Amino acid sequence: MASRRRIEESAWVADVEKAVADVHASAEESARWRRHSIYRVPACIKDLNCKAYQPQVVSLGPFHHGEPHLRPMDAHKRRSLVHFLRRARRPLSEFAAAVGDAVERLEGAYQGLGDEWRGGERFLELMVTDGCFLLEVMRTANRREVNDYADDDPVFSAHGLLYTVPYIRRDMLMIENQLPLLVLDRLLAVESGKEGNEELINGMVLRFLSPAAWPLVTGVGLALHPLDVLRRSLLYGPTPGPQAPPEESAPPDDIIRSAEELYEAGVRFKRSQTSSLLDIRFRNGTLYLPPIAVDDTTEYMLLNLMAFERLHTGAGNDVTAYVFFMDNMVDSARDVALLTARRVVQNTVGSDKAAAKLFSGLSRDVVLGPQSPLDDVHREVNAYCRKRRNRWRANLVHTYFRSPWSFLSLAAAVFLLAMTIMQTLYTVLQFYGDNS
Known part of the structure:
Protein backbone atom coordinates (compact mmCIF):
# COMPACT_ATOMS: atom_id res chain seq x y z
CA MET A 1 0.00 0.00 0.00
CA ALA A 2 2.83 2.37 0.86
CA SER A 3 4.47 1.70 -2.50
CA ARG A 4 1.20 2.40 -4.31
CA ARG A 5 0.76 5.63 -2.38
CA ARG A 6 4.27 6.80 -3.27
CA ILE A 7 3.56 6.17 -6.97
CA GLU A 8 0.29 8.10 -6.85
CA GLU A 9 2.06 11.05 -5.22
CA SER A 10 5.07 11.08 -7.57
CA ALA A 11 5.73 14.17 -9.72
CA TRP A 12 5.85 12.10 -12.89
CA VAL A 13 2.35 10.67 -12.35
CA ALA A 14 1.03 14.13 -11.48
CA ASP A 15 2.50 15.71 -14.62
CA VAL A 16 1.11 13.03 -16.94
CA GLU A 17 -2.33 13.16 -15.30
CA LYS A 18 -2.34 16.93 -15.69
CA ALA A 19 -1.49 16.58 -19.39
CA VAL A 20 -4.31 14.07 -19.86
CA ALA A 21 -6.76 16.47 -18.24
CA ASP A 22 -5.64 19.40 -20.41
CA VAL A 23 -8.01 19.19 -23.37
CA HIS A 24 -6.34 22.15 -25.09
CA ALA A 25 -2.89 20.56 -25.24
CA SER A 26 -3.49 18.72 -28.54
CA ALA A 27 -4.78 21.85 -30.26
CA GLU A 28 -1.77 23.85 -29.04
CA GLU A 29 0.63 21.16 -30.26
CA SER A 30 -1.04 21.09 -33.67
CA ALA A 31 -0.87 24.88 -33.98
CA ARG A 32 2.82 24.83 -33.04
CA TRP A 33 3.62 22.13 -35.58
CA ARG A 34 1.85 24.06 -38.34
CA ARG A 35 4.20 27.01 -37.81
CA HIS A 36 7.30 24.87 -38.40
CA SER A 37 8.98 25.21 -41.80
CA ILE A 38 12.72 24.99 -41.01
CA TYR A 39 13.99 21.72 -39.59
CA ARG A 40 17.05 19.96 -38.29
CA VAL A 41 17.76 16.94 -40.48
CA PRO A 42 17.51 13.69 -38.49
CA ALA A 43 20.62 11.57 -38.14
CA CYS A 44 19.06 8.74 -40.18
CA ILE A 45 19.06 11.08 -43.18
CA LYS A 46 22.15 13.16 -42.48
CA ASP A 47 24.48 10.22 -41.90
CA LEU A 48 24.08 9.17 -45.53
CA ASN A 49 25.68 12.41 -46.73
CA CYS A 50 26.59 14.85 -43.97
CA LYS A 51 28.16 17.41 -46.31
CA ALA A 52 24.93 17.89 -48.24
CA TYR A 53 23.23 19.49 -45.21
CA GLN A 54 26.15 21.47 -43.76
CA PRO A 55 26.72 25.13 -44.81
CA GLN A 56 30.29 25.84 -45.84
CA VAL A 57 30.58 29.64 -45.84
CA VAL A 58 27.69 31.42 -44.12
CA SER A 59 25.11 30.67 -41.45
CA LEU A 60 21.55 31.90 -41.93
CA GLY A 61 19.32 31.60 -38.90
CA PRO A 62 20.18 30.13 -35.50
CA PHE A 63 20.89 26.45 -36.20
CA HIS A 64 24.49 26.91 -37.44
CA HIS A 65 25.20 30.36 -36.00
CA GLY A 66 28.56 30.60 -34.26
CA GLU A 67 30.17 27.52 -35.77
CA PRO A 68 33.92 28.16 -36.08
CA HIS A 69 34.23 27.71 -39.84
CA LEU A 70 31.33 30.13 -40.45
CA ARG A 71 32.41 32.95 -38.12
CA PRO A 72 34.55 34.80 -40.70
CA MET A 73 31.37 35.79 -42.55
CA ASP A 74 29.88 37.46 -39.43
CA ALA A 75 32.01 40.58 -39.94
CA HIS A 76 30.71 40.88 -43.50
CA LYS A 77 27.15 40.49 -42.22
CA ARG A 78 27.63 43.40 -39.81
CA ARG A 79 29.18 45.49 -42.58
CA SER A 80 26.25 44.76 -44.92
CA LEU A 81 23.85 45.90 -42.20
CA VAL A 82 25.63 49.26 -42.00
CA HIS A 83 25.52 49.70 -45.79
CA PHE A 84 21.85 48.77 -45.87
CA LEU A 85 20.91 51.29 -43.16
CA ARG A 86 23.02 54.06 -44.70
CA ARG A 87 21.30 53.58 -48.04
CA ALA A 88 17.80 53.21 -46.56
CA ARG A 89 18.20 56.42 -44.48
CA ARG A 90 16.04 55.01 -41.72
CA PRO A 91 17.04 54.14 -38.16
CA LEU A 92 17.73 50.57 -37.16
CA SER A 93 15.04 50.80 -34.51
CA GLU A 94 12.30 50.97 -37.17
CA PHE A 95 13.51 47.81 -38.88
CA ALA A 96 13.96 46.01 -35.55
CA ALA A 97 10.45 47.00 -34.48
CA ALA A 98 8.92 45.74 -37.73
CA VAL A 99 10.69 42.39 -37.45
CA GLY A 100 9.94 42.28 -33.72
CA ASP A 101 6.19 42.43 -34.42
CA ALA A 102 6.54 39.05 -36.15
CA VAL A 103 9.11 37.50 -33.81
CA GLU A 104 6.68 34.90 -32.42
CA ARG A 105 5.97 33.62 -35.93
CA LEU A 106 9.67 33.66 -36.77
CA GLU A 107 10.60 31.67 -33.68
CA GLY A 108 7.82 29.20 -34.47
CA ALA A 109 9.26 28.60 -37.95
CA TYR A 110 12.27 26.80 -36.43
CA GLN A 111 11.58 23.31 -35.15
CA GLY A 112 13.49 22.58 -31.97
CA LEU A 113 14.67 26.16 -31.43
CA GLY A 114 16.77 26.29 -28.27
CA ASP A 115 15.66 28.27 -25.23
CA GLU A 116 18.72 30.52 -25.54
CA TRP A 117 17.15 32.02 -28.68
CA ARG A 118 13.65 32.62 -27.32
CA GLY A 119 12.24 35.80 -25.86
CA GLY A 120 15.33 37.98 -26.12
CA GLU A 121 17.17 40.46 -28.29
CA ARG A 122 19.61 37.85 -29.55
CA PHE A 123 17.12 36.22 -31.92
CA LEU A 124 15.82 39.59 -33.16
CA GLU A 125 19.37 40.81 -33.82
CA LEU A 126 20.13 37.64 -35.78
CA MET A 127 16.98 37.95 -37.93
CA VAL A 128 17.63 41.61 -38.82
CA THR A 129 21.34 41.09 -39.51
CA ASP A 130 20.91 37.95 -41.61
CA GLY A 131 17.95 39.48 -43.44
CA CYS A 132 19.88 42.59 -44.43
CA PHE A 133 22.88 40.48 -45.46
CA LEU A 134 20.69 38.34 -47.68
CA LEU A 135 19.13 41.40 -49.32
CA GLU A 136 22.54 42.96 -49.93
CA VAL A 137 23.97 39.78 -51.47
CA MET A 138 21.03 39.31 -53.81
CA ARG A 139 20.99 42.97 -54.84
CA THR A 140 24.73 42.92 -55.49
CA ALA A 141 24.34 39.82 -57.65
CA ASN A 142 21.67 41.70 -59.60
CA ARG A 143 24.35 44.32 -60.38
CA ARG A 144 21.81 47.10 -60.75
CA GLU A 145 20.75 48.15 -57.28
CA VAL A 146 23.88 48.24 -55.08
CA ASN A 147 26.99 50.21 -56.01
CA ASP A 148 28.40 51.63 -52.76
CA TYR A 149 30.84 48.80 -52.00
CA ALA A 150 34.54 49.03 -52.78
CA ASP A 151 35.87 47.46 -55.94
CA ASP A 152 38.09 45.15 -53.90
CA ASP A 153 35.36 44.10 -51.46
CA PRO A 154 35.79 40.37 -50.69
CA VAL A 155 32.03 39.69 -50.93
CA PHE A 156 30.14 42.55 -52.58
CA SER A 157 32.35 43.13 -55.62
CA ALA A 158 32.87 41.51 -59.00
CA HIS A 159 35.62 39.39 -57.44
CA GLY A 160 33.30 38.36 -54.61
CA LEU A 161 30.51 37.53 -57.04
CA LEU A 162 32.85 35.17 -58.84
CA TYR A 163 34.54 33.42 -55.93
CA THR A 164 32.38 33.85 -52.78
CA VAL A 165 28.75 34.33 -53.78
CA PRO A 166 28.42 30.87 -55.46
CA TYR A 167 29.15 29.27 -52.07
CA ILE A 168 26.61 31.55 -50.38
CA ARG A 169 24.08 30.52 -53.01
CA ARG A 170 24.75 26.86 -52.31
CA ASP A 171 24.49 27.38 -48.54
CA MET A 172 21.05 28.91 -49.09
CA LEU A 173 19.86 25.50 -50.32
CA MET A 174 20.43 23.81 -46.94
CA ILE A 175 17.20 23.04 -45.09
CA GLU A 176 18.87 23.74 -41.73
CA ASN A 177 20.25 27.05 -43.02
CA GLN A 178 17.04 28.77 -44.06
CA LEU A 179 15.82 32.26 -43.19
CA PRO A 180 12.06 32.92 -43.22
CA LEU A 181 11.18 35.25 -46.08
CA LEU A 182 8.87 37.01 -43.64
CA VAL A 183 12.02 38.75 -42.37
CA LEU A 184 12.73 40.19 -45.83
CA ASP A 185 9.09 41.20 -46.17
CA ARG A 186 9.22 43.19 -42.92
CA LEU A 187 12.53 44.84 -43.85
CA LEU A 188 11.34 45.86 -47.32
CA ALA A 189 8.07 47.19 -45.92
CA VAL A 190 10.04 49.69 -43.80
CA GLU A 191 12.60 50.49 -46.50
CA SER A 192 10.03 51.09 -49.26
CA GLY A 193 7.26 52.44 -47.04
CA LYS A 194 4.69 50.06 -48.50
CA GLU A 195 3.33 46.60 -47.88
CA GLY A 196 2.68 43.84 -50.41
CA ASN A 197 6.21 42.90 -51.46
CA GLU A 198 5.59 39.15 -51.59
CA GLU A 199 5.99 38.67 -55.34
CA LEU A 200 9.00 40.98 -55.42
CA ILE A 201 10.76 38.93 -52.74
CA ASN A 202 9.89 35.59 -54.34
CA GLY A 203 11.23 36.79 -57.67
CA MET A 204 14.40 38.27 -56.18
CA VAL A 205 15.24 35.03 -54.38
CA LEU A 206 14.51 32.91 -57.44
CA ARG A 207 16.67 35.03 -59.74
CA PHE A 208 19.53 34.69 -57.27
CA LEU A 209 19.20 30.95 -56.73
CA SER A 210 18.54 30.20 -60.40
CA PRO A 211 20.05 32.68 -62.87
CA ALA A 212 18.27 30.74 -65.62
CA ALA A 213 15.05 32.15 -64.09
CA TRP A 214 12.77 29.15 -63.95
CA PRO A 215 9.11 30.18 -63.90
CA LEU A 216 7.66 30.92 -60.47
CA VAL A 217 4.04 30.35 -59.62
CA THR A 218 2.39 33.66 -58.76
CA GLY A 219 -0.60 34.67 -56.74
CA VAL A 220 0.04 32.30 -53.83
CA GLY A 221 1.67 34.72 -51.43
CA LEU A 222 5.05 34.82 -49.78
CA ALA A 223 7.08 31.61 -49.85
CA LEU A 224 8.28 30.12 -46.58
CA HIS A 225 12.02 30.47 -47.24
CA PRO A 226 14.49 30.35 -50.19
CA LEU A 227 14.34 26.55 -50.50
CA ASP A 228 10.55 26.76 -50.75
CA VAL A 229 10.87 29.35 -53.54
CA LEU A 230 13.12 27.01 -55.49
CA ARG A 231 10.79 24.05 -54.95
CA ARG A 232 7.78 26.02 -56.18
CA SER A 233 9.63 27.03 -59.34
CA LEU A 234 10.75 23.46 -60.06
CA LEU A 235 7.18 22.21 -59.80
CA TYR A 236 5.52 25.07 -61.63
CA GLY A 237 3.84 23.99 -64.83
CA PRO A 238 1.68 21.18 -66.18
CA THR A 239 0.94 18.23 -63.96
CA PRO A 240 0.99 14.70 -65.40
CA GLY A 241 -2.20 14.19 -67.34
CA PRO A 242 -4.36 11.10 -67.11
CA GLN A 243 -2.63 8.13 -68.65
CA ALA A 244 -4.31 5.37 -70.59
CA PRO A 245 -4.88 2.46 -68.21
CA PRO A 246 -2.82 -0.66 -68.87
CA GLU A 247 -4.47 -3.75 -70.18
CA GLU A 248 -6.58 -5.45 -67.51
CA SER A 249 -5.34 -8.89 -68.48
CA ALA A 250 -1.71 -7.91 -68.12
CA PRO A 251 0.05 -9.35 -65.07
CA PRO A 252 1.38 -6.96 -62.41
CA ASP A 253 4.77 -5.52 -63.31
CA ASP A 254 6.76 -3.56 -60.76
CA ILE A 255 9.98 -3.58 -62.78
CA ILE A 256 11.46 -0.13 -63.29
CA ARG A 257 13.68 -0.28 -66.35
CA SER A 258 16.69 1.89 -67.08
CA ALA A 259 16.79 4.35 -69.97
CA GLU A 260 18.90 1.99 -72.07
CA GLU A 261 16.52 -0.93 -71.48
CA LEU A 262 13.56 1.24 -72.44
CA TYR A 263 15.36 2.38 -75.57
CA GLU A 264 16.02 -1.22 -76.55
CA ALA A 265 12.28 -1.93 -76.15
CA GLY A 266 11.44 0.84 -78.59
CA VAL A 267 10.81 3.74 -76.17
CA ARG A 268 12.06 7.06 -77.47
CA PHE A 269 13.05 10.03 -75.32
CA LYS A 270 12.27 13.67 -75.92
CA ARG A 271 12.76 16.83 -73.92
CA SER A 272 9.59 18.22 -72.33
CA GLN A 273 8.47 21.69 -73.32
CA THR A 274 8.87 23.00 -69.75
CA SER A 275 11.41 22.55 -66.96
CA SER A 276 8.77 21.50 -64.43
CA LEU A 277 9.65 18.26 -62.69
CA LEU A 278 5.98 17.34 -63.06
CA ASP A 279 6.12 17.57 -66.85
CA ILE A 280 6.77 13.85 -67.43
CA ARG A 281 4.48 12.20 -69.95
CA PHE A 282 4.39 9.04 -72.07
CA ARG A 283 2.67 9.26 -75.46
CA ASN A 284 2.80 6.86 -78.40
CA GLY A 285 6.04 5.21 -77.38
CA THR A 286 7.79 8.47 -76.47
CA LEU A 287 8.75 9.42 -72.91
CA TYR A 288 8.91 13.19 -72.39
CA LEU A 289 11.27 14.27 -69.59
CA PRO A 290 12.06 17.78 -68.28
CA PRO A 291 15.64 18.97 -68.79
CA ILE A 292 17.91 18.94 -65.76
CA ALA A 293 21.36 20.45 -65.35
CA VAL A 294 23.67 18.15 -63.39
CA ASP A 295 26.34 20.32 -61.77
CA ASP A 296 28.12 20.75 -58.43
CA THR A 297 24.95 21.95 -56.66
CA THR A 298 22.44 19.44 -58.05
CA GLU A 299 23.04 16.86 -55.34
CA TYR A 300 22.73 19.42 -52.53
CA MET A 301 19.61 20.92 -54.04
CA LEU A 302 17.70 17.67 -54.55
CA LEU A 303 18.70 16.12 -51.21
CA ASN A 304 17.57 19.19 -49.27
CA LEU A 305 14.34 19.46 -51.25
CA MET A 306 13.60 15.81 -50.45
CA ALA A 307 14.43 16.40 -46.78
CA PHE A 308 11.99 19.33 -46.74
CA GLU A 309 9.23 17.17 -48.25
CA ARG A 310 9.97 14.45 -45.73
CA LEU A 311 9.90 16.78 -42.71
CA HIS A 312 7.25 19.35 -43.66
CA THR A 313 3.72 18.01 -43.39
CA GLY A 314 1.63 18.91 -46.42
CA ALA A 315 4.57 19.58 -48.74
CA GLY A 316 3.80 16.50 -50.84
CA ASN A 317 6.40 14.24 -52.44
CA ASP A 318 6.68 15.55 -55.99
CA VAL A 319 10.44 16.16 -55.93
CA THR A 320 11.02 12.84 -54.16
CA ALA A 321 8.97 11.01 -56.79
CA TYR A 322 10.97 12.66 -59.57
CA VAL A 323 14.30 11.73 -57.97
CA PHE A 324 13.13 8.15 -57.45
CA PHE A 325 12.00 7.98 -61.09
CA MET A 326 15.30 9.33 -62.43
CA ASP A 327 17.40 7.16 -60.14
CA ASN A 328 15.76 4.09 -61.61
CA MET A 329 16.16 5.47 -65.13
CA VAL A 330 19.89 6.03 -64.68
CA ASP A 331 21.81 2.88 -63.78
CA SER A 332 24.99 3.36 -65.76
CA ALA A 333 27.05 5.81 -67.79
CA ARG A 334 25.28 4.56 -70.95
CA ASP A 335 21.95 5.78 -69.55
CA VAL A 336 23.43 9.23 -68.91
CA ALA A 337 24.94 9.33 -72.41
CA LEU A 338 21.57 8.42 -73.93
CA LEU A 339 19.67 11.11 -72.00
CA THR A 340 22.41 13.65 -72.71
CA ALA A 341 22.12 12.95 -76.43
CA ARG A 342 18.38 13.64 -76.17
CA ARG A 343 19.08 16.94 -74.33
CA VAL A 344 17.31 15.75 -71.19
CA VAL A 345 20.48 15.78 -69.06
CA GLN A 346 23.01 18.60 -69.25
CA ASN A 347 26.05 17.06 -67.62
CA THR A 348 28.68 19.45 -66.25
CA VAL A 349 30.08 17.29 -63.44
CA GLY A 350 32.55 15.48 -65.67
CA SER A 351 32.14 11.96 -66.98
CA ASP A 352 28.85 10.17 -67.60
CA LYS A 353 29.91 7.70 -64.91
CA ALA A 354 30.13 10.52 -62.34
CA ALA A 355 26.65 11.72 -63.24
CA ALA A 356 25.28 8.18 -62.97
CA LYS A 357 26.87 7.81 -59.54
CA LEU A 358 25.27 11.08 -58.44
CA PHE A 359 21.78 9.88 -59.39
CA SER A 360 22.31 6.48 -57.79
CA GLY A 361 23.10 8.05 -54.42
CA LEU A 362 20.06 10.31 -54.24
CA SER A 363 17.33 7.83 -53.39
CA ARG A 364 18.99 5.81 -50.65
CA ASP A 365 16.45 5.19 -47.88
CA VAL A 366 13.88 7.27 -49.77
CA VAL A 367 10.32 6.87 -48.53
CA LEU A 368 7.86 7.24 -51.42
CA GLY A 369 4.19 7.86 -50.78
CA PRO A 370 1.63 5.26 -51.84
CA GLN A 371 0.17 7.64 -54.43
CA SER A 372 3.16 8.88 -56.36
CA PRO A 373 2.34 11.40 -59.12
CA LEU A 374 4.45 9.37 -61.53
CA ASP A 375 2.75 6.01 -60.91
CA ASP A 376 0.59 6.39 -64.01
CA VAL A 377 3.61 7.13 -66.19
CA HIS A 378 5.38 4.08 -64.78
CA ARG A 379 2.40 1.81 -65.51
CA GLU A 380 2.01 3.20 -69.03
CA VAL A 381 5.67 2.60 -69.86
CA ASN A 382 5.58 -0.95 -68.45
CA ALA A 383 2.40 -1.74 -70.40
CA TYR A 384 4.16 -0.62 -73.59
CA CYS A 385 7.24 -2.75 -72.83
CA ARG A 386 5.08 -5.83 -72.14
CA LYS A 387 3.76 -5.91 -75.70
CA ARG A 388 5.11 -8.94 -77.55
CA ARG A 389 6.70 -7.10 -80.44
CA ASN A 390 8.50 -4.76 -78.04
CA ARG A 391 9.79 -7.69 -75.97
CA TRP A 392 11.12 -9.34 -79.13
CA ARG A 393 12.73 -6.10 -80.21
CA ALA A 394 14.36 -5.66 -76.80
CA ASN A 395 15.72 -9.22 -76.84
CA LEU A 396 17.07 -8.76 -80.36
CA VAL A 397 18.74 -5.46 -79.59
CA HIS A 398 20.11 -6.68 -76.27
CA THR A 399 21.53 -9.87 -77.80
CA TYR A 400 22.90 -8.68 -81.12
CA PHE A 401 23.33 -4.89 -81.02
CA ARG A 402 24.94 -4.22 -77.64
Missing part, protein backbone atom coordinates in the same frame (compact mmCIF):
# COMPACT_ATOMS: atom_id res chain seq x y z
CA SER A 403 28.47 -4.44 -79.08
CA PRO A 404 30.09 -4.26 -82.54
CA TRP A 405 31.25 -7.90 -82.28
CA SER A 406 27.70 -9.13 -81.66
CA PHE A 407 26.49 -7.11 -84.64
CA LEU A 408 29.30 -8.45 -86.86
CA SER A 409 28.46 -12.00 -85.79
CA LEU A 410 24.81 -11.45 -86.70
CA ALA A 411 25.76 -9.87 -90.02
CA ALA A 412 28.07 -12.76 -90.84
CA ALA A 413 25.38 -15.29 -89.98
CA VAL A 414 22.83 -13.49 -92.16
CA PHE A 415 25.37 -13.28 -94.99
CA LEU A 416 26.14 -17.01 -94.79
CA LEU A 417 22.44 -17.84 -94.70
CA ALA A 418 21.82 -15.69 -97.77
CA MET A 419 24.72 -17.29 -99.64
CA THR A 420 23.45 -20.78 -98.72
CA ILE A 421 19.98 -19.95 -100.02
CA MET A 422 21.40 -18.49 -103.24
CA GLN A 423 23.59 -21.54 -103.75
CA THR A 424 20.64 -23.87 -103.21
CA LEU A 425 18.49 -21.89 -105.64
CA TYR A 426 21.28 -21.90 -108.20
CA THR A 427 21.69 -25.68 -107.87
CA VAL A 428 17.95 -26.31 -108.22
CA LEU A 429 17.64 -23.99 -111.22
CA GLN A 430 20.64 -25.60 -112.90
CA PHE A 431 19.17 -29.07 -112.33
CA TYR A 432 15.88 -28.19 -113.92
CA GLY A 433 17.67 -26.34 -116.75
CA ASP A 434 19.74 -29.41 -117.64
CA ASN A 435 16.65 -31.68 -117.74
CA SER A 436 14.54 -29.34 -119.83
